[in-house]
Amino acid sequence: MSHKFGITENVLELIGNTPMIKLNKITEKLDGKFYTKFEGYNPGHSTKDRIALHIIEQAEKQGLIKKGTTIIETTSGNTGFSIAMVSIIKGYDCILAVSSKSSNDKIDMLKAMGAKVYVCPAHVSADDPRSYYNVAKRLHSEIADSVYINQYFNQLNVDAHYNTTGPEIWEQTNGKITHLVAASGTGGTISGTAKYLKEQNPNIKILGVDAFGSVLKKFHETGELDLEESYPYRIEGLGKNLIPTATDFEVIDKFEKVSDEDSAHRAREIALTEGIFAGYTSGAAMQATFQLAEKGEFDKNSNVVVIFPDHGSRYMSKIYSDDWMREQGFFDTEKFAQAEIEFV
Ligand code: PMP
Helix, strand or coil, X not given: CXXXXXXXXXXXXXXXXXXXXXXXXXXXXXXXXXXXXXXXXXXXXXXXXXXXXXXXXXXXXXXXCCCCCEEEEEECCHHHHHHHHHHHHHCCEXXXXXXXXXXXXXXXXXXXXXXXXXXXXXXXXXXXCCCHHHHHXXXXXXXXXXXXXXXXXXHHHHHHHHHHHHHHHHHHCCCCCCEEEEECCCCHHHHHHHHHHHHHCCCCEEEEEEECCCCHHHHHHHCCCCHHHCCCCCCCCCXXXXXXXXXXXXXXXXXXXXXXXXXXXXXXXXXXXXXXXXCHHHHHHHXXXXXXXXXXCCCCCCEEEEXXXXXXXXXXXXXXXHHHHHHCCCCCHHHHCCCCCCCC
């Protein structure tokens, strides 16, 4: 981890210690100072590198895996890429059950990293045998020497962020952070980071980002899983139709829900204003930040850290494709048409 400017033993040493970047233009009209922890800087281009490395190394320590073991996971793409990357270096086989909602780029990338990929229907309930949870569970029971990472229900997912993301943010802000804004999927990022930060300063506000179509916000407010809240949406990796045990709802102060369209626009605005090419949930987190600002969450003394979980290159066939944006009815000529291509 400390060799960023020398020669590293392998790609895994570059995981973590991601930069914190001040946001300037995009937030100029808001009260407070805003920073992003840009997880797209990890070698696997997302925050999931941290959990893949931590969970696999813990399994090694416990003697659960050896060379040739098959590592199985359900994934929206990012966790899969990170597990595939760690597996290549450490000599494991990798099987991934992904949602059909995942972009083609993500699925191709997993294959390029040597993983065997099962694409499972996105819009079935978690207990359907075709859901990616059940496909992964079935494969785990069928393959003798296999481990199932199970990120939604694995405390090690949370620990990875408690050990690394939390301390990094505390150090990078010199303890001055007042608010954390983080997208919640498994909840590992927000829960582990928040636990560490609240241990340092219990007054830090932890603001979770959820999607319209997901059950997390309602569960946080009522303690009940209301499946009427659940309907299809496009953002990958944000929100859920079940309650993951990797989410510690106690450390989260509130959730803000965002839409597919606003989040896509906000991601493109981040690129055009800050020159940071970030993923769809980064747009979601930025959009939530704006909605919370409008509701008076921040003042001029606020130091707000917004986590950008992954890199925009994962979404070339989605939010960064004008055709895809048009198909969704999201295209905004005024905002996006300023860069032209000329054929000669
Ligand atoms: N953004 C993206 C792009 C993701 O893939 C995920 C993970 N599902 C998240 C955000 C949410 O992170 P976590 O699972 O740690 O809550």
